[in-house]
Amino acid sequence: KNEVEQSPQNLTAQEGEFITINCSYSVGISALHWLQQHPGGGIVSLFMLSSGKKKHGRLIATINIQEKHSSLHITASHPRDSAVYICAVRWGETSGSRLTFGEGTQLTVNP
Amino acid sequence: AAGVIQSPRHLIKEKRETATLKCYPIPRHDTVYWYQQGPGQDPQFLISFYEKMQSDKGSIPDRFSAQQFSDYHSELNMSSLELGDSALYFCASSRRDGINEKLFFGSGTQLSVL
Numbered sequence: 001k002n003e004v005e006q007s008p009q010n011l012t013a014q015e016g017e018f019i020t021i022n023c024s025y026s027v028g029i030s031a032l033h034w035l036q037q038h039p040g041g042g043i044v045s046l047f048m049l050s051s052g053k054k055k056h057g058r059l060i061a062t063i064n065i066q067e068k069h070s071s072l073h074i075t076a077s078h079p080r081d082s083a084v085y086i087c088a089v090r091w092g093e094t095s096g097s098r099l100t101f102g103e104g105t106q107l108t109v110n111p
Numbered sequence: 112a113a114g115v116i117q118s119p120r121h122l123i124k125e126k127r128e129t130a131t132l133k134c135y136p137i138p139r140h141d142t143v144y145w146y147q148q149g150p151g152q153d154p155q156f157l158i159s160f161y162e163k164m165q166s167d168k169g170s171i172p173d174r175f176s177a178q179q180f181s182d183y184h185s186e187l188n189m190s191s192l193e194l195g196d197s198a199l200y201f202c203a204s205s206r207r208d209g210i211n212e213k214l215f216f217g218s219g220t221q222l223s224v225l
Contacts, residue, residue: 043216096159096166
């Protein structure tokens with residue numbers, strides 16, 4: 001059983017909709033990354049969170065340390081946002097400690 | 112801007128052969144991670160290095176070995192290849208700046224074992 005759970009696994013939206021992807025993890029972490037992977041493409045890091053909230057353009061990421069939960073929000077979604085979004089967590093504190101990946105959320109935004 | 116470079120992009124090998132995969136991190140990045148991703152599967156952590164020393168070790172078979180060199184590039188050596196080793200192998204590099212860390216990923220090496 002994966003210690004990092006994402007929901008939903010698949011998400012289809014219409015262009016312009018507000019999108020939320022959730023990530024829960026089993027025990028306390030030192031950092032959480034939200035990643036994006038396009039079909040046939042490499043992985044791009046969107047955010048690194050250890051607390052609070054970060055915003056970049058139409059993307060917002062939040063984390064609640066007490067509830068062991070993070071969310072990625074996309075405002076005014078666009079077809080080019082279609083990709084797999086992955087939550088990856090680090091439990092270790094030392095540099096080079098592994099990241100454990102969630103199963104990913106396949107997002108499809110239709111025009 | 113320079114990205115994480117992996118070579119080769121594609122590799123075809125026979126069973127029991129050996130393979131060497133290379134990862135060149137972004138300049139001034141001191142940490143390299145290796146992951147294996149089978150078709151339709153989550154990436155599985157193999158091994159990582161920080162400042163040329165092994166930092167963390169995951170589900171890496173004994174047939175595999177890896178190291179990080181003085182110029183910070185890393186190589187994953189795979190021997191006695193098996194059909195099940197067919198996967199995308201990608202690396203990532205990072206550098207911490209206080210509590211922040213930005214990860215950059217390579218495009219991966221697609222290994223096919225026939």
